[in-house]
Amino acid sequence: xxxxxxxxxxxxxxxxxxxxxxxxxxxxxxxxxxxxxxxxxxxxxxxxxxxxxxxxxxxxxxxxxxxxxxxxxxxxxxxxxxxxxxxxxxxxxxxxxxxxxxxxxxxxxxxxxxxxxxxxxxxxxxxxxxxxxxxxxxxxxxxxxxxxxxxxxxxxxxxxxxxxxxxxxxxxxxxxxxxxxxxxxxxxxxxxxxxxxxxxxxxxxxxxxxxxxxxxxxxxxxxxxxxxxxxxxxxxxxxxxxxxxxxxxxxxxxxxxxxxxxxxxxxxxxxxxxxxxxxxxxxxxxxxxxxxxxxxxxxxxxxxxxxxxxxxxxxxxxxxxxxxxxxxxxxxxxxxxxxxxxxxxxxxxxxxxxxxxxxxxxxxxxxxxxxxxxxxxxxxxxxxxxxxxxxxxxxxxxxxxxxxxxxxxxxxxxxxxxxxxxxxxxxxxxxxxxxxxxxxxxxxxxxxxxxxxxxxxxxxxxxxxxxxxxxxxxxxxxxxxxxxxxxxxxxxxxxxxxxxxxxxxxxxxxxxxxxxxxx
Numbered sequence: 307x308x309x310x311x312x313x314x315x316x317x318x319x320x321x322x323x324x325x326x327x328x329x330x331x332x333x334x335x336x337x338x339x340x341x342x343x344x345x346x347x348x349x350x351x352x353x354x355x356x357x358x359x360x361x362x363x364x365x366x367x368x369x370x371x372x373x374x375x376x377x378x379x380x381x382x383x384x385x386x387x388x389x390x391x392x393x394x395x396x397x398x399x400x401x402x403x404x405x406x407x408x409x410x411x412x413x414x415x416x417x418x419x420x421x422x423x424x425x426x427x428x429x430x431x432x433x434x435x436x437x438x439x440x441x442x443x444x445x446x447x448x449x450x451x452x453x454x455x456x457x458x459x460x461x462x463x464x465x466x467x468x469x470x471x472x473x474x475x476x477x478x479x480x481x482x483x484x485x486x487x488x489x490x491x492x493x494x495x496x497x498x499x500x501x502x503x504x505x506x507x508x509x510x511x512x513x514x515x516x517x518x519x520x521x522x523x524x525x526x527x528x529x530x531x532x533x534x535x536x537x538x539x540x541x542x543x544x545x546x547x548x549x550x551x552x553x554x555x556x557x558x559x560x561x562x563x564x565x566x567x568x569x570x571x572x573x574x575x576x577x578x579x580x581x582x583x584x585x586x587x588x589x590x591x592x593x594x595x596x597x598x599x600x601x602x603x604x605x606x607x608x609x610x611x612x613x614x615x616x617x618x619x620x621x622x623x624x625x626x627x628x629x630x631x632x633x634x635x636x637x638x639x640x641x642x643x644x645x646x647x648x649x650x651x652x653x654x655x656x657x658x659x660x661x662x663x664x665x666x667x668x669x670x671x672x673x674x675x676x677x678x679x680x681x682x683x684x685x686x687x688x689x690x691x692x693x694x695x696x697x698x699x700x701x702x703x704x705x706x707x708x709x710x711x712x713x714x715x716x717x718x719x720x721x722x723x724x725x726x727x728x729x730x731x732x733x734x735x736x737x738x739x740x741x742x743x744x745x746x747x748x749x750x751x752x753x754x755x756x757x758x759x760x761x762x763x764x765x766x767x768x769x770x771x772x773x774x775x776x777x778x779x780x781x782x783x784x785x786x787x788x789x790x791x792x793x794x795x796x797x798x799x800x801x802x803x804x805x806x807x808x809x810x811x812x813x814x815x816x817x818x819x820x821x822x823x824x825x
Contacts, residue, residue, distance in 0.1 A: 348396065355367060360497050377543040391406070430452050440689060447513075488647045492510065578597075600616050617680070636819070665814065693720060698717040709743050710743060711745075717735050727766065747777035808821045
């Protein structure tokens with residue numbers, strides 16, 4: 307085995323500033339880091355608001371309670387926000403409405419530096435919110451905007467750990483941590499004025515996933531960024547080492563009384579193309595080439611979704627960002643195809659961008675980047691009796707020109723979430739090749755177990771162990787990783803051990819490099 311060793315221990319000491327917890331000035335409540343968190347209430351709308359961004363002038367918002375009292379995380383942790391922020395929550399039978407007023411004493415100094423969808427909102431004036439719809443304190447839906455009306459949305463799993471807000475756009479959204487490439491169906495409108503700026507969010511309940519209870523209690527937190535002051539403030543206070551996906555410290559949203567949503571979407575497509583070649587005065591005409599397909603989405607329960615596809619077309623998928631490889635390691639390109647993005651965090655096991663035991667981009671793309679047609683497939687994902695469940699089966703065609711056999715891809719993922727940021731799970735993947743170009747015993751399989759244990763408020767142990775099965779392999783085919791961390795306001799300690807055996811071969815996964823040990 308070619309072994310590479312290195313030691314990675316991070317120790318960071320943070321000295322308190324004048325505005326940290328315990329200072330004499332008015333501060334966040336003493337229990338701000340404890341179990342008692344703020345409570346917001348949603349009100350059923352007598353009439354839906356006019357979606358024009360005008361919260362102050364729309365009478366539909368008058369009966370909704372004002373949610374105020376934001377606390378700084380930076381620059382003066384624990385002190386009240388320097389500018390007032392008001393949030394109101396309404397709902398109808400099918401839509402959740404959120405109205406936000408971001409007052410500003412000097413609106414001319416508002417900073418907007420990017421207007422792309424899903425652009426990072428950290429370096430501009432912005433507002434974001436997270437909804438922990440299962441109230442499991444580990445997963446959530448994020449929505450955000452800025453004074454230019456940008457739409458930002460993401461799915462967070464494991465409180466955003468593993469590929470979160472940090473990192474470039476090319477590396478984000480792999481499925482684990484924070485899946486920025488997930489795009490939900492919702493709208494936002496913004497208005498600016500002498501008061502500052504305001505925004506109205508309309509989020510259909512069919513975009514979200516939640517349990518069957520008629521009376522819902524969700525986790526919620528709101529974040530406002532004031533860029534010129536380098537200020538970040540939260541409604542449910544957070545220590546400076548955490549950010550919005552830390553839903554274990556979110557507040558509560560009460561008052562939602564919802565019927566079970568019905569979500570059925572059928573999206574067919576048809577492509578017709580023909581050609582006529584002219585040579586001299588003779589015409590050579592080819593008959594029309596017709597291609598049809600369809601996607602189906604159906605909510606089996608409010609928390610369990612079926613996605614099915616036939617003759618999948620990815621013509622409208624955003625292209626990958628260009629990367630230049632200056633070393634010997636594999637480049638990582640995140641999944642952007644919509645069919646694979648919903649609940650992608652459920653299937654995530656390993657180290658995002660380094661060791662992904664299941665990587666959906668292996669389906670429909672050949673070993674040299676060739677497009678491999680997908681005949682069809684289905685996925686069931688969501689929550690069943692408190693268990694996160696993901697089952698996927700996809701079938702691809704053989705490509706004679708490239709000598710690529712037909713393949714069936716199957717994945718089963720189970721994950722049981724436990725109190726205090728803990729969970730235990732298992733993963734099974736299977737690729738089975740057949741057809742004219744398949745070799746004898748053309749398959750690859752993998753099993754894995756993973757888990758996380760929260761220790762107190764700041765400590766955490768996590769890791770996974772996996773074994774692949776490849777016909778004819780003689781080298782060991784295992785991979786393990788264990789990690790321990792402590793993350794408080796003053797100290798950040800982290801250490802771990804990884805080992806990837808020479809023969810470890812996750813053909814349905816991603817390896818940045820193989821055959822190494824790392825401490």
